[in-house]
Amino acid sequence: MKRIVTILSIACLLATGSCKKFLELPSQSDYDSSNIFENADRVEMALLGAYTSVFNSELYYQFGMGTDECFSTEGETNSKNQVSNYVYTPATSPSSTYTAMYSGVEQVNVLIKNIPLMQPKTDSEKKKLDMLLGEALAIRAKNMLNVVRYFGDVPFPRIPVVDAGSFSSSRVSRDTIMDACVEDLQKAIALLPWKGESGLSVERISKNAAYGLLARTALYAAGYSLRWDLNSYSASSVQLSKRPDQARIKELYQIARDACKMVVDRGENSLIDYETIFRNLINGKYDNESMLQYGQKGADRNDAQIGYTNGFFSHTNSYYGKAQPAMAAFPTYYFEFEEGDSRRDVAIASYSITADSKHQMNTYASNTIGKFRVNWKAEKGIAVNKRDINWIELRYADILLMYAEAENEINQGPTAIAKDLYEQVRLRAFKNNKAKIGTTPTSYQGFRDAIIQERKLELGFEGWRRTDLIRWGILFEKLSQTKQDLLDLAGHQGKYANVDLFRAYKMTPANTFNDPLIAQEFISFKEAPEAIKKAELTAQGYTLLDMYSNQSIFFSNALTPTATWVSNIYRGLEKNKVEIVPLSTTTIDNNPGLTGQQHPLY
Incomplete structure (x- = not known):
């Protein structure tokens, strides 16, 4: 398997969150541009270090459970089980994703500031620096989406901590953050090469992947989220809603639709046999369906534990050794x-x-x-x-389903292209037997429901279901029905x-x-x-x-x-409350700007 070289020392220099306490300011010498920004190769090593921040096991583990596809098998007093069943408290709220994502944002903020100040000596170096800047912008957007989709309005650092003078930041409207992420990805796309032109590993963000990330971000920005008045923090102001600007919502759907269209029209990616996707993934083989993966960064670095916590059970004495899912x-x-x-x-x-x-x-x-x-x-x-085993972050099937969803939203009903995209995914599932895929809905709501279900079947256990249900505004309703279904199955009725x-x-x-x-x-x-x-x-x-x-x-x-x-499944589920996770007590204590800014219902 191709590997991203991890330069931990440079990553440590660039990340105040990973190697220092979150509030400690680095010395100016930590950002000595004569060392890190001496040439494109050194910048690339720093960027590769930043890639270590873009994923962690909490994203598939605590946050990947509590859906209509996945549940926790741990005991009820276990914090992972509690998060899976929407039993949140600030004392036990997950914080690894929050910390890791901001660590990466700090690293790339340094790169985004300094790369444009460099003076490339050749056209090839200029091209490489543009690509690295594009990757840095995409990482910032990707990491901020991961924070916003779980924690809502959060601090939004756009410059390095050393320039800000402190890390004391209040919550910023998620709409402001998401719009900036959309802008970052649009800038990244202009700088990045297509995968087929670059020779980049699928563990790095190409133009193809950046278009997919843009579509995903735009759909989240257009969707539902749990919101409250950032001035009063009144509990009565908490509600699940979309942003108020309807014109912007439509524009975001258009952005998502156009981004997916660019990938489809380019023709570099395609659907392959479903089983082969995951056999390839498990064995480090790349294919045309896989567009972005989180790499393990070498044999001595596998803190994601893919296949162990989130795989199937294999007894410790078996031929394969222990795999112990939770x-x-x-x-x-x-x-x-x-x-x-x-x-x-x-x-x-x-x-x-x-x-x-x-x-x-x-x-x-x-x-x-x-x-x-x-x-x-x-x-x-x-x-x-x-x-x-790598984590698969983006697949071509997701592009097709996002494209179809955006088409349906823009036109308030499925267009011919939307139906075709949806049916492509269905046909692959049924081995191209068109007689088995059923009739594609023709109404707006019918097609929307079909997309919601198809994403569940197609992308199960890939880390998006929980927040997809939230952005559609149906988490409570869908899980309430799933609980009843479980009771019916248990009762054989x-x-x-x-x-x-x-x-x-x-x-x-x-x-x-x-x-x-x-x-x-x-x-x-x-x-x-x-x-x-x-x-x-x-x-x-x-x-x-x-x-x-x-x-x-x-x-x-x-x-x-x-x-x-x-x-006890979903025992803490409560509409207009659990769609956003409270910030951990430690997170608030470490940032004076968040004092008094806890989720109003916690």
Whole structure:
């Protein structure tokens, strides 16, 4: 796998947040332009250091759960479980994303200030410096989006701390921040080369990726968010709403639409087989669908732990070693995929690996995340939590769905191109069998609902569902319905009245890397088989599994309506409150400018 070289010493010089206490000012010598800004190669090393800030495990772990696709399997007193179920307090509020993103913003603010002051000696150096400036601008926008989508109105540093004189900043309107992020990405696009022209690794931001980030940012800027009066901080002013400027909202949808169109028209990216996307990702192979990945920065740096915390279960004594997820596929998610949808068994791992290296089928409650399963790797890796698996940040399918969504919003109904884009994603899911993709809705609301569902099926466990539901203004409603669906599944009633009660399957060896198994074949039973049938199955080498039981080697909890874990799903969910996470007590204490500026309902 191609690697971004990590220059930790330079990153440390540029980041007051990563190597110093957040409020300590660096000395002027830390920013000695005769060292860092001596030439384009040194600037590039500093930029590569800044890339380490753009992602952390909290983004897929705490913030990736609590959706209609993913739930926490940890105990109720665990802070990750609490965040997953919307039980927030300032004392326990997540802060790693906040700190990491601002660390990166500080690093690139130094670069954005100083790169334009450099005097390139050749045209090639000028071209390289332009590209590096474009990447720095895109990183700033990307990091600020991650802060805003969870914390709303936040400080917005646009210059290095050393120039500001202190880090004491109050909340800034998220609309101001998002508009500036849009502008940063537009500037970045003008400076960046297309992926096909640059030779850049997919771990770096090309023009293709920047267009995708622009579309994503514009859609968030146009969408719903939990807002309050920044003057009074009155609890009565808290409401889930869009920005008041309708003309700007439409303009943002147009920006998103045009950005996606540029990627589509360029033709460098394309859809590939769904399973292959993730087998490639796990094995460090790049393809035309993957547009941006977070790299592991070398074998000794894998703090993201992809495939360990967010993968499938593999027993510590198994051929593959330990994989111990702390999150799992929401039980009803499995049933949302239509018959023949090839994405289901890739996204959801319906089996685990036993201590004696066998594939053992999961119950409905114990299905895990299949996109990052470690048995699909070609080797074990240097440690069980350092499997050297990248995080996929942007795919071409996302471009197609954002394009279709923006078209629908602009025209208040799906255009021909919107329907075609949506159907491209659907067709890939059903192996190009057009008879299986159903009829595409023609009304605005019908198509909007279809996009909401399709993003869930297509992009499951990729870190966007929670805040997508918020930007659509439907988090509370969608999760309330999902909780009821879980209760119906647990009670074997409603639309789940006819799901399998038992499945018979054969345990097979799990003792090869690049394991070809996607999902085990099984025989369905709508009711408990009679004794004679059980005997026949046993004689034929089958294992009979009660799909509602606790017969699982991971999350061994029965699925019943009265089970504690079922009752406590989304237990803190409250509309017009939990859509924005409170700032942690430490975050406020470290920034005097935030004193008295906590989320009004906390």
